[in-house]
Amino acid sequence: MKFSTAIATLSMMSCLSGATIMARTTPIVPTDLSKDLEYSPYANRSPAAIRVLETSRSSPHVRTVVVVEDGRVVVSYVRDDVDPNEPYDVWSVTKGVTSLLMGILLESGAIESVDETLGRIFADETTWEGIEDAEYRKQNITIRELLTMTSGLAWDWSRFPLDPDWFEGVCSSERGNDQLRRWLSGPEIGTKGKFDYLAMSDILSHVIVKRTGMTPRDFIAKRVLPHLGIKADEIGWGAHCASPANRSPSTDEPESAFHNLRLTPVQMAKFGMLFLQEGAAGSDVVVVSPAWIREMLTPSIVIEDPLFYNITGLRSEVSYGYLWYKDLAGIGTDNWCAFGMGGQYICIDRDLGRVLILQRDGCDGLDPDDLLNAMRVTLTDFVALDPNLSFKIQMPDDGEL
Numbered sequence: 001m002k003f004s005t006a007i008a009t010l011s012m013m014s015c016l017s018g019a020t021i022m023a024r025t026t027p028i029v030p031t032d033l034s035k036d037l038e039y040s041p042y043a044n045r046s047p048a049a050i051r052v053l054e055t056s057r058s059s060p061h062v063r064t065v066v067v068v069e070d071g072r073v074v075v076s077y078v079r080d081d082v083d084p085n086e087p088y089d090v091w092s093v094t095k096g097v098t099s100l101l102m103g104i105l106l107e108s109g110a111i112e113s114v115d116e117t118l119g120r121i122f123a124d125e126t127t128w129e130g131i132e133d134a135e136y137r138k139q140n141i142t143i144r145e146l147l148t149m150t151s152g153l154a155w156d157w158s159r160f161p162l163d164p165d166w167f168e169g170v171c172s173s174e175r176g177n178d179q180l181r182r183w184l185s186g187p188e189i190g191t192k193g194k195f196d197y198l199a200m201s202d203i204l205s206h207v208i209v210k211r212t213g214m215t216p217r218d219f220i221a222k223r224v225l226p227h228l229g230i231k232a233d234e235i236g237w238g239a240h241c242a243s244p245a246n247r248s249p250s251t252d253e254p255e256s257a258f259h260n261l262r263l264t265p266v267q268m269a270k271f272g273m274l275f276l277q278e279g280a281a282g283s284d285v286v287v288v289s290p291a292w293i294r295e296m297l298t299p300s301i302v303i304e305d306p307l308f309y310n311i312t313g314l315r316s317e318v319s320y321g322y323l324w325y326k327d328l329a330g331i332g333t334d335n336w337c338a339f340g341m342g343g344q345y346i347c348i349d350r351d352l353g354r355v356l357i358l359q360r361d362g363c364d365g366l367d368p369d370d371l372l373n374a375m376r377v378t379l380t381d382f383v384a385l386d387p388n389l390s391f392k393i394q395m396p397d398d399g400e401l
């Protein structure tokens with residue numbers, strides 16, 4: 001007892017002093033994601049877990065946190081009033097999942113390359129009739145540019161947060177009844193090649209429909225969810241205009257590619273694991289190839305938009321892959337996040353073998369000032385990605401090692 005306590009104290013001291021920064025040296029044996037995630041024997045009991053739990057509790061808007069390291073859950077936090085089995089709005093984390101779906105489209109041959117233009121995909125001329133700058137939109141916008149926010153489609157941030165006119169405007173009859181045309185006709189064209197965060201756009205939803213005949217939800221239910229042990233009706237995914245109460249998404253009005261997905265924290269952790277395992281959902285189940293995950297998680301552009309930094313409160317320079325952010329918190333490890341409004345995250349750290357899931361109270365019912373606050377990235381939320389902390393030992397006063 002004395003001996004093991006001493007070891008624990010020693011390893012804790014060394015871990016806190018930074019001597020145990022662990023770079024991944026052994027290859028990851030993929031966890032079978034169709035099964036429940038296992039818990040580490042030190043789950044919620046390691047010094048690192050205690051830090052994460054304390055930070056989470058002291059942050060009133062944090063609903064749930066899950067940390068997975070080496071395939072095992074090492075932290076699980078659920079606020080008292082939250083039902084963790086109820087799928088919760090992950091906002092723009094949806095984009096990070098859509099990015100996965102684009103890789104599957106590519107590898108199944110449904111798209112030829114990410115450089116296919118919108119004009120080629122939506123080849124029916126009547127779709128484009130009367131749309132302003134139609135030639136630009138047809139010839140100059142590719143899937144890759146939508147994935148990297150460099151298409152030239154310019155979100156009007158002066159109307160942020162969530163200009164209700166625009167939000168509803170997409171759905172108004174002024175833009176006609178054709179959902180695809182509505183999304184293809186806006187927003188305005190700005191500067192091609194410049195990072196311009198398109199908060200909402202369902203163009204990629206329509207790419208999925210066009211090339212597979214399935215809505216994004218049917219597509220993910222077929223190609224991804226079974227491998228993650230998730231039943232199709234256990235997630236939520238709505239269309240932009242159809243309120244979930246009265247209309248269901250359809251091929252005319254598919255689920256939103258850039259928002260509207262609802263997931264439980266454990267489902268988010270399964271997705272995080274899938275990305276960390278480079279597209280493998282088990283030792284012989286490949287959902288998408290490692291090549292796609294690597295391409296997705298390669299910096300393609302440095303975000304230079306001052307407004308982005310102002311709104312998110314980030315100080316360090318951030319790079320963007322395919323709808324994923326590199327090292328939002330400026331930690332310096334190879335970590336990537338899908339990040340959604342209000343502070344929803346799926347983060348993976350390829351150096352540390354960790355997944356971090358965080359859900360915060362979203363924006364429903366918040367006034368505009370709160371909404372702006374809800375966009376801010378809270379750096380303390382990333383404590384679980386601190387390479388100096390260890391989840392592999394137990395607090396010394398917590399019994400035998």
Ligand SMILES: *[C@@H]1O[C@H](CO)[C@@H](O)[C@H](O)[C@H]1NC(C)=O
Nearest residue numbers: 017018019331385386387388
């Ligand atoms: C980890 O420890 C090193 C060395 O003590 C320090 O330079 C670094 O800032 C620490 N990293 C974090 C994320 O705290």
Ligand SMILES: *[C@@H]1O[C@H](CO)[C@@H](O)[C@H](O)[C@H]1NC(C)=O
Nearest residue numbers: 134135136137139140191192
């Ligand atoms: C495509 O973009 C380039 C560069 O911005 C521009 O010169 C060209 O006119 C655009 N093409 C169309 C059809 O708008």
Ligand SMILES: *[C@@H]1O[C@H](CO)[C@@H](O)[C@H](O)[C@H]1NC(C)=O
Nearest residue numbers: 306307308309310311313372
């Ligand atoms: C940045 O945000 C502050 C409020 O947080 C605001 O006063 C200021 O005008 C913003 N700056 C820019 C360039 O938008």
